[in-house]
Amino acid sequence: MSDLKWSYMDHWVTDSPRGPVGPLHARSYMDRYIQQLAGLGFAGFDTFVYRLPAIAEMYGSVALFQGFIRDCGMEKITGIFTAYPNATRFRAPQVRETHDQIVADCRMGVEMCAGLGVENFIVMPTTTYYDVEPVTAEKLKVTADLWNRVGEMTLAAGMKTTCHFEFWGAIRTTEELDTFLQLTDPRYVFYFCDTAQHTIAGVDPVALFEKYHDRCTGFHFKDTRDVDTTEQYRTPPDPELMAPDVERWFWEMGTGQGLVDFPALMRSILARDWSGWLTVELDKADVGGGNYAESACVAKWYIDHVLDQIKADT
Amino acid sequence: MNRWGYAVNAWAPVRREHQERMLKVVSACGFGHIELSCGSGRWEPLGRPEWIARNHGSPAGFLGFLAECGIDGVSSFYFDPGLLTEEEGFIPRSAADPGDRDAIVATAALFTDFLADIGGSVVVARPTPSQWQQPLARPGAIGAVARCWEAVGAYARDRGVTLALHVDFLSALRADDNLDRLLDATDPALVGMALDTAELAVAALDPVVFYRQYRERVVHVQIKNTRQADSRDEYALPHAELNLLRGGGSYGEQRWFHDLDTAGGLVDVAGFLAELDATGYDGWRIVESDHSPHPAETAMHNSWFLRHVVGVKRS
Numbered sequence: 001m002s003d004l005k006w007s008y009m010d011h012w013v014t015d016s017p018r019g020p021v022g023p024l025h026a027r028s029y030m031d032r033y034i035q036q037l038a039g040l041g042f043a044g045f046d047t048f049v050y051r052l053p054a055i056a057e058m059y060g061s062v063a064l065f066q067g068f069i070r071d072c073g074m075e076k077i078t079g080i081f082t083a084y085p086n087a088t089r090f091r092a093p094q095v096r097e098t099h100d101q102i103v104a105d106c107r108m109g110v111e112m113c114a115g116l117g118v119e120n121f122i123v124m125p126t127t128t129y130y131d132v133e134p135v136t137a138e139k140l141k142v143t144a145d146l147w148n149r150v151g152e153m154t155l156a157a158g159m160k161t162t163c164h165f166e167f168w169g170a171i172r173t174t175e176e177l178d179t180f181l182q183l184t185d186p187r188y189v190f191y192f193c194d195t196a197q198h199t200i201a202g203v204d205p206v207a208l209f210e211k212y213h214d215r216c217t218g219f220h221f222k223d224t225r226d227v228d229t230t231e232q233y234r235t236p237p238d239p240e241l242m243a244p245d246v247e248r249w250f251w252e253m254g255t256g257q258g259l260v261d262f263p264a265l266m267r268s269i270l271a272r273d274w275s276g277w278l279t280v281e282l283d284k285a286d287v288g289g290g291n292y293a294e295s296a297c298v299a300k301w302y303i304d305h306v307l308d309q310i311k312a313d314t
Numbered sequence: 315m316n317r318w319g320y321a322v323n324a325w326a327p328v329r330r331e332h333q334e335r336m337l338k339v340v341s342a343c344g345f346g347h348i349e350l351s352c353g354s355g356r357w358e359p360l361g362r363p364e365w366i367a368r369n370h371g372s373p374a375g376f377l378g379f380l381a382e383c384g385i386d387g388v389s390s391f392y393f394d395p396g397l398l399t400e401e402e403g404f405i406p407r408s409a410a411d412p413g414d415r416d417a418i419v420a421t422a423a424l425f426t427d428f429l430a431d432i433g434g435s436v437v438v439a440r441p442t443p444s445q446w447q448q449p450l451a452r453p454g455a456i457g458a459v460a461r462c463w464e465a466v467g468a469y470a471r472d473r474g475v476t477l478a479l480h481v482d483f484l485s486a487l488r489a490d491d492n493l494d495r496l497l498d499a500t501d502p503a504l505v506g507m508a509l510d511t512a513e514l515a516v517a518a519l520d521p522v523v524f525y526r527q528y529r530e531r532v533v534h535v536q537i538k539n540t541r542q543a544d545s546r547d548e549y550a551l552p553h554a555e556l557n558l559l560r561g562g563g564s565y566g567e568q569r570w571f572h573d574l575d576t577a578g579g580l581v582d583v584a585g586f587l588a589e590l591d592a593t594g595y596d597g598w599r600i601v602e603s604d605h606s607p608h609p610a611e612t613a614m615h616n617s618w619f620l621r622h623v624v625g626v627k628r629s
Contacts, residue, residue, distance in 0.1 A: 015607060028577070032615055039618025040342055041628075073622040254338070293610035297339035304342060305384050 007044025007078045009281040044078035049109035078277045079120035087131040094139040099146045110157045121159040129234045132170035144183035151188030162190035162217040167200035168239035191215040195260045196224040213272045220281040223251040223258030248287040252295040254302030270314045319347035319389035324603035339610045341384030343617035346629035349600045351392040354399035363428035373431040389598045390436035391425045409462035410449040422466040430473040438508045444484040446554045460499035467504030478508035478534035483516040484549045506533030512540040515580040538571045538602040539579035569605035575619045
């Protein structure tokens with residue numbers, strides 16, 4: 001029987017007397033943010049590798065931060081996410097000469113969370129599509145080699161390296177996903193299912209989970225109202241932030257206008273007896289005047305009243 | 315079992331989908347009932363029973379809408395007869411004026427009937443205009459206030475609804491011994507009191523002490539916090555709604571009300587709740603996001619405080 005728990009991916013903006021700020025603006029903001037998530041009933045917290053130093057500065061260490069979130073009623077940090085959205089001469093997954101630096105970055109994140117029980121080391125495996133194209137078998141092989149290496153390192157520390165594919169990344173179609181996952185070592189590299197990113201790319205996340213459920217280590221539950229049918233994904237400078245045709249790609253679950261079939265995904269998860277953390281992600285919820293707190297509540301309402309009911313009925 | 319609800323007075327939803335999001339916020343934060351506040355016209359579609367009916371068809375239709383959003387019902391409705399509303403001809407009314415009594419009773423009956431139809435239980439009413447307007451200066455004014463609210467209370471009792479007078483920090487009942495005189499002049503079986511923790515604290519009154527003093531009359535509780543008392547009695551200065559409540563007075567307060575565990579809060583919310591528990595209080599406990607620029611954030615934070623600090627179970 002599936003053992004499922006909900007976590008929250010660290011996207012948040014709130015207003016302050018200085019205008020909109022993130023929780024790392026000051027300790028009081030971070031404290032309040034965590035308490036709000038706990039108040040809503042989230043048990044896990046996912047954050048970004050690049051935020052760990054600021055968190056450590058604020059709380060004394062990442063371990064002390066984890067102690068704080070436990071005091072607030074949450075369980076633990078469940079995943080840490082890292083990404084290289086743009087290729088530079090220092091870091092680009094498809095460029096073998098930069099791999100040592102990327103591995104060093106990843107090791108820093110892993111070491112900052114040592115002993116905390118963090119389960120997922122979530123990576124965006126490539127930079128933007130336009131940085132990589134043409135996407136060749138050789139480039140995918142080089143990229144796979146990097147994440148095999150990172151995966152072996154993180155697994156030794158108890159974390160699974162798990163790949164989160166963007167609609168605007170270089171691995172986006174079913175064929176590219178299949179090729180890349182075949183090139184990676186299933187002992188070291190896992191699959192992370194972002195429902196909206198796949199849907200925008202024209203890939204059914206439920207079918208993909210069905211295919212790779214054995215390698216799946218987590219989900220970002222978020223919705224979208226658009227499929228990219230006009231090659232927005234390859235449009236510089238940033239297809240996610242500045243696509244010419246779509247201002248806001250991502251929406252919370254439960255708006256009634258989304259394309260992702262969350263009930264079908266939940267039934268599939270339960271049918272596969274999959275256990276682990278299900279994560280709510282509200283990426284860029286403030287685009288167009290949105291509100292992270294309200295979106296978080298609406299998503300959690302959908303969990304409580306729709307997805308949990310499916311689980312209860314199963 | 316304690317009864318918890320959330321006042322939605324900090325939100326201003328107009329379209330149905332905005333109402334839905336507001337209600338889902340409240341539901342997701344663990345509250346099963348809401349308290350509505352009176353309003354006027356199409357911009358406040360949940361502010362009057364007539365507008366609720368126009369938006370949702372009927373009380374039953376509204377209940378169905380609430381259920382779709384995970385809300386079990388309406389606990390209470392706040393009513394201020396002094397509010398300028400198009401439905402009342404933009405005439406502010408005062409219970410201290412005997413000539414306004416029938417109109418106040420008739421309007422209160424609208425809210426009472428709505429609550430009775432929908433399974434709600436408390437009409438929360440603003441008993442008098444603000445002190446700066448000197449509504450109680452005329453001889454016999456307390457008696458007029460008492461007769462008005464007894465009439466409202468009698469109507470409510472017949473419909474299975476309770477009347478609770480809400481003393482805010484601008485109230486004329488804050489001055490002198492007006493509150494005691496009003497309570498002495500009213501039948502406790504008809505007229506109860508709503509205790510609002512932050513309103514009392516701004517009025518430089520300790521909610522626990524107040525509750526102990528008036529426990530027999532307190533039938534409804536609203537819970538929020540504040541950081542600043544009106545220690546210089548600026549509530550008695552002209553146009554206090556504009557200059558003090560909204561303008562912050564000489565204190566410079568941008569907002570008077572805050573989250574339950576706000577830093578520097580004057581209300582010991584946990585202590586107050588413990589007092590309610592110790593005395594067997596069984597009325598509604600209504601939490602508010604009032605004055606919050608982010609009602610959803612405040613609701614989430616208040617939920618955390620109640621669940622994880624006080625130990626309240628989710629509804």
